[in-house]
Amino acid sequence: MTAAATDAATRAAGLREALASRVVVADGAMGTMLQEQDPSMEDFEQLEGCNEVLNVTRPDIVRSVHEAYFAVGVDCVETNTFGANLAALGEYDIPERIFELSEAGARIAREVADEFAAGDGRARWVLGSVGPGTKLPTLGHAPYVALRDAYQQNVEGLVAGGADAILVETTQDLLQTKASVIGARRAMAASGVDLPLLVQVTVETTGTMLLGSEIGAALTALEPLGIDMIGLNCATGPDEMSEHLRYLSRHARTRVSAMPNAGLPVLGKNGAHYPLSPAELADAHESFVREYGLSLVGGCCGTTPEHLRQVVERVRGLTLAERAPRPEPGAASLYQTVPFRQDASYLAIG
Template sequence: MTPSRIAALREALATRVVVADGAMGTMLQAQNPTLDDFQQLEGCNEVLNLTRPDIVRSVHEEYFAAGVDCVETNTFGANHSALGEYDIPERVHELSEAGARVAREVADAFGARDGRQRWVLGSMGPGTKLPTLGHAPYTVLRDAYQRNAEGLVAGGADALLVETTQDLLQTKASVLGARRALDALGFD
């Protein structure tokens, strides 16, 4: 996060329509990644940030070429519960940072071509465990969302997007985790 990019994003949001990208998962799957690409973790799209950044990059490039202002990182499942289903919850920060880094590189490349600012939205998806129903402890989820946000910021996200939550306690965990990360890193 750089103060000038954040200020420019806030200004754009206040003064005009800002267009973001669309589906990530279906576009990744359309490129037929192999089981080896997934490190034998079939369907774990976030692993592609490391094993096949070219595929992830191509999705971001397609959206920017179509004229969007923002792309979301390939990190919808880079959270404790989703990665826990693959037995890799300790990789939250690593995969979040890698996803943001790929998106940032593409955004900067497109901006360098035409001078138009492009932004990266750090996607913080809901995961599959609902704390209200006792699927996972609230504090575990909150702390993992903090690692998720810290990785996204380290990789170059301009903003954090908490999306598609279905449980108010899950939403609270993600928002407070993000806030704790931003506070710890000195960002707003």
């Protein structure tokens, strides 16, 4: 094993140990902070809004976002690769750049993480962000195999760039989620690494994922794939996530995470803004850790370094709530899970 591979294995093991023993804090929003620096159309290579291109053309901008989050004390940052997938890059007619942009995004985050770790000796980690894209295979928008293979390229790039874990996030369609997870598994096997695989689904204000899947269906479908963690991110603020996190805390064999938005967006004359204050986000995460034993917390849309600074101050040193999950073996459709619980009548599955 090379020195680089040994270092990567050591970091992954350290992250697994941290997630099992304490609260790990991730970063917050990426896209809004990039846009605040007003990149030009030249920076985007005329592909307006394709943030992943900035990994190549303006690594200084991407680096500054990672530095801002590490400076307030977070343990890990997510790579600027949310859209480095077949669906999103396909809309810009550059799907052949999935690996390139994924590797570049991970490499930038790795460099910043290593600099901060060298500065004070405290471990910093890089979460390779795998976003959902815009195609829902359940609805026939794109073939499952094509999505799976492209996610494999995405994760191979993240591994090559130095990611310490893979974060499949903001998933809205369980078939798309499976494509991401299987693609990630294939990439790790091809690269000869074993990184933590974290999955976060997105539950809308309706109480289900976009296609109607309840949180129980998500857990039943995804946990057997050998993921290290399941959680929620995006779509809502922490209040709307609470009951779903309670369910995961009670039933998930894996660790549980949450990265909510800064509340529900409020439309004003200058567009949408997110109303949740840094103190309110910190309150929510403290409650989640104490009640549900969450071991990874962070932020999504509308959250800033100040939000995460207060989260760090509030949760660092907290003892994880004891969890005694009661898994419910069962089968799941797209929409709901059916526990294998035999009552007086016969059990029909179909």
